[in-house]
């Protein structure tokens with residue numbers, strides 16, 4: 001029986017504080033950190049008891065040393081049973097998609113969603129979102145405490161999920177309490193937790209040794225001298241205290257227990273543990289050691305088989321072990337666990353190493369005989385296999401294959417294990433295959449650097465005569481280098497490999513050429529891009545592969561469009577689209593470049609609606625095949641086409657997902673890429689704060705990148721955000737620095753004009769009129785070159801801006817109306833509306849207030865339909881100045897009337913609450929004191945008639961979605 005709880009006053013007070021907050025609707029997260037045995041689990045137990053007492057729902061999951069390869073195991077442990085027991089109505093409101101996503105984390109909740117639906121790596125954020133919604137749902141009727149113990153042993157899926165929940169906590173009273181030993185966490189997780197602490201979404205409670213007075217309470221039956229001795233030896237660690245109290249008196253015989261050296265506990269504690277085990281008879285100790293090999297918790301049958309003793313004897317031994325409190329029952333029948341993880345470790349260490357090998361072997365065999373999944377066997381095979389054992393290599397490879405879809409991090413580890421076991425003289429091709437599999441799994445988790453290393457190794461190993469394999473590896477390696485932003489390395493590697501190839505018409509050679517074309521894109525050599533694609537198209541023709549042809553055509557179309565050769569672009573685009581629209585999803589899934597590059601071409605050819613359609617198709621194929629390297633471009637195309645077509649809020653959703661996905665795997669290149677696209681979408685939606693923070697982060701990441709469109713876009717997005725923030729001169733300079741001089745040549749085709757227009761605004765706002773005029777001239781020339789309406793629209797818009805600044809109202813209005821017509825002709829809703837605003841201002845300046853009002857009315861309506869309320873409000877202000885009454889279109893008298901009553905400042909603040917920011921963060925962001933924030937919040941609560949931040953968040957979200 002565990003002793004009664006002692007000490008920990010401050011920690012308990014902190015726990016009560018968190019529970020109190022929870023009671024008022026505020027969720028949070030807390031981490032209990034400390035060395036093994038210091039009392040984390042025990043304190044979590046107190047937390048659960050106190051939560052229960054308050055009527056909160058407390059759910060508890062534990063990671064296990066031996067289950068690190070089961071995806072999301074900690075969360076499943078905490079939630080699965082409970083959620084399965086719920087009435088179906090509880091989950092129904094989440095909708096079938098969310099339930100399907102959720103089943104990725106909790107596979108047992110919905111048997112209709114099978115493994116076939118396994119999500120791609122980079123779609124994991126959808127499961128995270130589903131989990132967030134589930135937690136919100138569970139906390140709808142009473143606060144929820146989610147306890148995650150032993151997180152230092154968590155699988156990577158559970159880590160990612162925890163971090164995702166910290167980054168964006170559920171909008172409900174949910175307290176997440178995790179416990180872990182420090183120094184055991186992956187560095188990436190450690191860094192993320194520190195970030196969460198700085199952002200005040202996580203508080204850390206460090207557990208230290210018990211002071212003497214509390215320790216005495218633990219050892220109540222002892223006399224003082226004993227207590228002092230034990231305390232000194234234990235250093236105040238409660239597990240050590242208990243262990244020494246159990247067997248400390250004989251610990252003088254410490255030397256006898258030399259076998260526990262692998263255990264990181266003080267020698268006296270190791271001795272006490274050793275002594276406790278020495279008390280057992282050989283047969284009973286054997287069973288215990290076998291159990292430690294099997295796992296924690298363990299099943300007695302398996303332990304008996306592992307010990308090679310009969311089951312009856314095993315059950316007797318079990319009774320004795322229970323009586324001695326070395327093992328305990330769990331709430332699942334026929335499952336037992338060790339008294340403490342440290343006890344299991346000690347037992348494991350106490351077994352002779354040679355015996356352990358055979359024990360793992362027996363355990364693996366017995367699992368195989370019971371038909372256990374290969375993943376369960378792999379750990380034992382890995383620990384017992386002889387070097388060069390081909391059957392062990394096969395098991396690990398199979399385990400890797402089976403995990404590759406849902407848990408690529410685990411798969412990579414198994415492939416690595418298989419490689420380690422493989423004999424030196426195994427055929428190079430086998431090794432290369434395994435390396436390639438490992439590289440793919442690593443790339444799927446976003447570990448591009450490690451994937452790259454595996455590919456380099458395999459390239460080194462591949463024999464000279466296997467030329468085709470080598471070319472495939474080089475292409476794969478270049479793909480990863482592009483994801484790492486190492487464009488120049490990729491270029492050299494690809495071109496060298498192609499130079500060494502003997503057959504220009506082989507599949508491998510054509511694939512190399514296509515990757516070179518993509519490489520040209522990353523280095524802003526758009527002519528090279530379409531030239532290489534054309535060469536690939538010609539070389540590949542005899543192969544008669546429709547997907548290959550479609551891919552080459554699409555890349556050629558995109559290259560042509562980016563280089564401003566719109567005619568050629570249109571021609572190739574039509575050919576590509578004709579082919580691609582006739583191909584099935586399966587066929588296209590083989591190489592997502594085809595449909596993605598088609599969307600890119602269309603984006604640069606003013607075919608925004610087709611671009612959106614094709615990007616959407618790419619996205620749905622991606623969901624099935626999950627080729628992680630494609631996500632950035634797909635979401636960029638989808639997001640951009642959405643905001644251009646007047647749907648910026650949806651665009652933000654798509655790009656937010658891409659940002660999450662990239663953050664998940666620490667992918668700097670992909671993150672920077674997703675962030676500037678998010679900034680564009682946010683800016684289109686009028687969410688300038690988000691635009692600024694996303695663009696700034698994107699540029700910070702991109703600064704050290706090799707020059708090319710990614711870096712240029714990142715810098716320009718930040719420049720635009722700076723312009724909105726009133727730093728025009730700085731913005732102009734950054735533009736020029738990031739995008740290849742004041743002609744912004746790093747941008748291709750019509751998109752260059754999008755940025756020339758923005759640069760013009762920078763110059764005008766900075767009073768640099770000559771440069772503004774030169775930029776307008778560039779934009780007009782660019783429009784001539786590419787001959788596309790959007791390019792013309794941007795040039796005219798720039799012209800109008802300059803004219804307006806000069807006070808030339810008529811020129812300004814003419815140019816702006818030209819721009820409106822040009823944009824409207826290609827469905828560029830975003831451009832048309834902004835051009836309308838300039839046209840309206842020009843009319844007003846010319847004294848035609850009726851005409852101005854008419855145009856601005858239209859712009860206000862458009863902004864409203866975009867969900868861009870900031871811009872709508874700006875336009876309405878101008879309308880009011882013109883003496884034009886503005887009627888708010890938001891329905892009065894409904895539930896969102898309260899939100900409508902908020903001032904702009906209050907609304908801004910309320911939005912930050914929606915973003916789950918703390919008062920301190922809000923204060924910092926808005927340059928207010930915390931007091932003022934509190935006052936504002938009180939007013940907001942009163943106006944909106946809510947009593948908690950959660951309710952406020954809901955009200956704002958409801959109003960937004962109406």
Ligand SMILES: Nc1ncnc2c1ncn2[C@@H]1O[C@H](COP(=O)(O)OP(=O)(O)OP(=O)(O)O)[C@@H](O)[C@H]1O
Pocket residue numbers: 002003004005006007008034035036037038039040041042043150180181218238239242340341342
């Ligand atoms: N405050 C306390 N009062 C009474 N007993 C305690 C206290 N703290 C810890 N213990 C006891 O000490 C032992 C070790 O504590 P616990 O299992 O909570 O450690 P832990 O930090 O979770 O270790 P690990 O990192 O190995 O999981 C347990 O038997 C526990 O009951």
Ligand SMILES: [Mg+2]
Pocket residue numbers: 040041042149150
């Ligand atoms: Mg513990």
